[in-house]
Amino acid sequence: MWSPSRRGSAWLSVFNEIAAAVLDTRGTVLTWSRAAEDLLDRTSEEVCGKPVGDLLVSTPDRCRRDEADETGTGQAERALLRHRSGDAVEVAFQVLPLPHSSLLVLAAPAGRVIDWEQGAALLRALLAQDRIGIGIHDTDLTVVRTNITPDMFGGPGLPVGSRLADVMSPPDADDAEAALRQVLDTGVPLAVHEQRMRSPQVPERQWSFLLSALRLQDAEGRASGVAALCTDATGQQRTRREMELRYQASVQIGASLDVERTAQDIVDVLVPAFGDLASVALAGAVFEGDEPSKILGGGELHLRLAAVASAAGSWPAALLQPGDAVPPWPDHPLLRSYQRGEAVFADRVSYVEAFGTPRILRQATPEGGHSMVSAALYARGLTLGYIDVWRTEQQEPFDQQDADLLSEMASRAALSVDNARRYTREHRASVALQQRLLPRATTDSPAAETAGAYLPAGGGAEISGDWFDVIPLPSLRCAFVVGDVIGHGLPATATMGRLRAAIQTLADLELDPTELLTHLDDLVDRIATEAGPEHQDTIGATCLYALYDPVTGRCAVASAGHPPPVVVRPEGTPRILQELSPGPPLGVGGMPFETTTIDMAPGSVLALYTDGLIGRADHDTDTGLRHVMAELAAHCRPDRPLPETGRALLADAAAPPPRDDIALLLARTRVLPPHATAAWEFPADPAIVADARKATLRQLTAWGLDDLAVATELVVSELVTNAVRYAGGPIGLRLIHDHVLICEVTDPSNTQPRLRRARWTDEGGRGLFLVAQLTARWGSRYDQSGKTIWAEQHLPLASPKREPPS
Structure with missing residues (x-):
């Protein structure tokens, strides 16, 4: 509270501006106060004993004792007094009767009186408000006058003689008093400062106030205290928070077509803006891009935790971890409600009563969690999963407005999850197709x-x-x-x-x-x-x-x-x-x-x-x-x-x-070693067929492929004979020995060799048919100077390679 010395000083600064004079019945000045001397710059010796009318620029209509009202109190009047300098000074004055037929005249500058009247009216109006709180603090920030009662904001009142620390939590009180102290010290007003308030008396609630403050000064300009005005912005702050949450959800959720990334975006938006812990569980089929099965009631829900977020940074080790299967849940109306797409909220006691199995309490209920809200990810008639949010450090419990907000966000987020699911299905099919190709x-x-x-x-x-x-x-x-x-x-x-x-x-x-x-x-x-x-x-x-x-x-x-x-x-x-x-x-x-x-x-x-x-x-x-x-x-x-x-x-x-x-x-x-190939060139003469067979047999013996000699000799004979007969020379013969034996015959003709079935009366036409029967495959290719017919044979299981003959 104000000390007597401070209060007297403040009062004295007001009374020092009130001039006083005592008049007799004839209007002669008997007594002239110091404030009156200062007002007109006229001393008591100059004024006393003289008619008061000498000081008037104009005579007021009422200035005599017989015009006092019946209660003995005169009416306030206005007059113009003459200053020593010749200037007119407008004053408001009042004439009061005194014993012994004398009159007391009290006067003050008209402007100051107007200030006092308007200031008093303003203060009365503010103190009468029930939506604007006002607190007048002295220089020690002790409350000396206030209108803040427990009914005003639904919280603790602010009684006269108290400090902010008596009704606010220490951190919030320190913050508010620091702001008021700065106004007191600097004189710079505080305008619309957002001030959070938590009170030990109402621990489950939190308020947000818009605080404005200005320094109070006496007539000499000395700081005499601080006037603080506050309005409840808790509802506005909640509206702004919800709008910001919706905006962040629209910006962050749905940017990815990955199911798990989308789920993580959901919980990242919710924590810490909405709750302290959040998780998203999705149906196992959703991760694969498939449609989830329709399940109503308790039991095995076929859910898997997809994403988590914690305001503390690390997800509690005791809870389900990402990738873990959600355990079976008991059937309960609360469970069925959000299986139908409704958002539900509950305090810890109600939650434990509904789902209080030891496993669920251990894996799904965080330590210190006092309030939860849950909403289904429901899109296109499919329940894709669920969002669960807990509050542990945030004291205010979830309410129906929070549940409606989460339901709105979940319905939009569900479309993003479903888009990611459908993309996963299409992408998986596309990737499978491409991998097959x-x-x-x-x-x-x-x-x-x-x-x-x-x-x-x-x-x-x-x-x-x-x-x-x-x-x-x-x-x-x-x-x-x-x-x-x-x-x-x-x-x-x-x-x-x-x-x-x-x-x-x-x-x-x-x-x-x-x-x-x-x-x-x-x-x-x-x-x-x-x-x-x-x-x-x-x-x-x-x-x-x-x-x-x-x-x-x-x-x-x-x-x-x-x-x-x-x-x-x-x-x-x-x-x-x-x-x-x-x-x-x-x-x-x-x-x-x-x-x-x-x-x-x-x-x-x-x-x-x-x-x-x-x-x-x-x-x-x-x-x-x-x-x-x-x-x-x-x-x-x-x-x-x-x-x-x-x-x-x-x-x-x-x-x-x-x-x-x-x-x-x-x-x-790789390059085949020289001894793995053998090549010859022959003229287009029927006699060279025998030479080609002999060269082939010698090379097969060198390679240790005697088991292929008969078949290879027939293949070479038929191919060389056809080249001599139909293509002309020169004729090239090449043998290639690797994991297979390849026989190539090259001639200058571009005629396409054809395999045909000879009749039993035909004398020829069976050459290529024999080649096809004796080899694994055969074919031909062309270059600028002719063609090459090749035939390939599989090697025996054991065919050791030999060094080429010297």
Whole structure:
């Protein structure tokens, strides 16, 4: 409270401004106060004994004792008094009767009286308010006057003589008193300061006030206290909090098409803005993209915890952890309510009464949790899961308004979860389709050891039409393919499947790379024609086709608008195949394709890739290609498996996730040793058939393949005879010995050999039929100077190789 000295000082500052004079019945001044001297700058000696009318600029209508009212108290009047300087001073005065027929005249400057009247009226009005709280504090911040009662804000009152710490929690009281002290010390008003209030007297509630304050001063300008005004903003704060929560939910939830990421976004929005602990449990089928089963009542709910969030940072170890199955729940009306899509709230006692099995209390009820609210993730007639929120540190319990808010948020979040679920289903089907369309990741053949890899765009969020392929061909040759279809999604994947099937078919025809790409270009053009007019401009692809022969160690490469491959020599030096002249992308037409042939040293690595590997967001394709070459130089070593090299390259490309798909194929080439092949050339003379058979028998004996001598001799005889008879010379004969025995006969004719069934009366026409019966497979291929007919036989189980004869 104010001390007597402070209170007297304040009162004295008011009375010092009131001038007083005592008059006799004739209006003569008998006594003249010090305040009157200060008011008119006239001393008592100058005024006393003289008529008061000498001081008046104008005479008031009422100034005599006989005009006092019946109660003996005069009415307040206005008058103009003459100052020593000659100026007029307007005063408000009142005449009071005194004993012995004298009058007391009290006067003060009219402006000051108006201030006193208006100030008193304002204070009365404020103190009469029941929605605006006012507290007048002295310089010690003790309450000296207030209108704040327990009924005003539903909390503790603010009695006279108390301090804020008597009704507020210590942290809140310290904050409020610091704000008032700053106003008292600086004189700078406090305007609409948001002040939180918690009270030990009502621990379950929390208020928010808008606090304004200004310093009070006496007539001399000295600080005499602080006047604080506050209004309850708890409802407004809650409305703002709910609006902010809705906004954050609309911004953060649904940005991902991953089910678990979407669930995590939900709990991250709710904690700590809405509760202290939040979890999302989803039906097990939702994680796989399937529709959940409809369950009503207790028992096994087939739920799994998908996401959690804690205001404390770490999720309590005693509770269910992400990925854990939700235990069976007892049947209860509360459970059935939110299984029907309703949001429910309960305090801890009600929750324990409803679901108080030891396992649930241990795994689903947090320590210190006093209030919970739950809502179902209900979308398109499906209950996808549930949101549970607990309050542990936040003292205010959940109410129906909170339940309605969570229900609203859950209904919107459920659509995001369902979109993610449906995307998961479609993406899983698309990925399964694409994986079925791509070849095995690694192959091992006499021509090369290969390792392929595929990285979808966006960290796995998108699929596309990038592909790679390894196609084994006759005579131990092998084709390496990499391509990129325009666009994303299932249409691109379907187009990729058609192109890959076409390339395998064309490769089996043993076309050279130029001719194969030409046929493939025609196919893409037909696919574009089959598409609707709105999609024709989006059909296209790039492709690179490499044909490698391990006998010669040569690789023929042709490109349809595709980035050039990189060749890494055995010692680890990479180089770009710059001599390759790429043609236009498939489907463009108008320009021919060209084949470039290079020699591959044994152990060299041919790196084929799509443009996603070099087309990063932070650099151009030239920089990306140089980066890939540096990575190949660092990781592509003879002693390192190719799959490890591929993973290293894609790991570097995956951070950040690529904008485009990446297909990568690495092929470490091999060359057959010289003693694994034998070749002869003969003129077109029937007599050379016997020479060809003898040469074949000698070579088979050297290789230890005597068991194949009879069949091979017949094959050579028939093929050489046909060449002599129908094609002319020179005639080439080559034997290749690896995991199979291959016999090749080359002639200058381009005539297609045909297998036909001879009638029993025919004298010929059974040659190719015999070849087909004696071998595992046979065929022919063409080059610029003729054709080669080949036949392949499986080796006996034990056929040790021998060194070639000297």
